[in-house]
Amino acid sequence: MGGQLDTVLDGVTGAHVPATAAHTGPGGDPYLVRALRELLADPVRLPRLGAAGRRRALGTYTWDRVAARVHEVYESALHQPTPVPEAAR
Template sequence: MADGAGGGGRVVAVASADVPLKGLPELIEAVAKLRADHDVELVVVGSARPDGAAAKAITRLGLEDAVRFVSGISDGELADLFRSATVAAVPSRYEGFSLPAVEAMACGVPLVVTTAGALPEVAGPDGLASLHVPPGDPGALAAAIGRLLDDEALRRRLGAEGRRRAVEHFTWRRTAIRTAEWYADAIAAHRRART
C-alpha cells in the first residue's frame, strides 16, 4: 500500500475479550477517523459480542467493510498476521503485562499503545519502540496510527527497535535469568535481615 499522505495499511489488534477495558470502541472510532483520508483496515484477533460495544461501534460508524475479527488461529497464523500488519495497536484502558504488545514487537511491527497500566514499561519510552497515547482517546489513537501509516522510515525504526526490545527483554531465557536473579536477591536480603 502507498506511503505518504493518504497512505493505507492494515492495523492489527488483539483483544482477549470484547469488554470496555480493552479499548476496542476507541480503536474502531480511530479507524473511522483514519478512513477519511487513509485506505486502512482493522483486523482484531478475538471475537466481538453480537450486542457488544465493538459491534455497535462498527455498525454506527458504517465500518463493516473495514473491520474484521479472526479467532481460533494458531501461533504461526498469529505471527503471519502480525507480519502482514502496517501497524499494531494496544488501545487498552488498563493492561497488565500485555503479551500482544510483546508479540507485535517480536514480529517487528511498529506499535501504538496507550499509557494504561504496564504498557509503557513493556513497550519502552514513547518514541523508542512504540508511540504512546492516553487511554480512551480515539483522536490520539487516530493521530498516532496515521503518523505511522504516513511515515515508512518511522515504521521501520520503531519495528526494528521493538524487535530488539522483545529479544533483549522478553525471551523465555531472559525471563528465567531475571527470575533466578530475583530469587537470589530475595534470599540474600532475607539472610541479611536475619543476621
C-alpha cells in the first residue's frame, strides 16, 4: 500500500507483506498470515515494534519536517523545465 514501505521499517517498526495480501479471498494471504503468526508468537517484540514506530513517527513526521519536505518538492517542481506540447512546436 502506498507510503507504507517508507513509513514502516520491516523488522524495526513493523512487518512488510506483499501488496497482494490486501486482496485475497477466504483463508487470507499466506504472507500476511505468516507475518501475523510471527508477531503474535513473540509478545515481547510487539511493544518494541510499537515503541520504535512511535519514536520514528515523532522524530520523522513533525510539522516542521513535513513542511520543509513539501517546500523542497515545490521548489524542485518550480525549477523543472516546462514541457512543450507537440502541437505547440
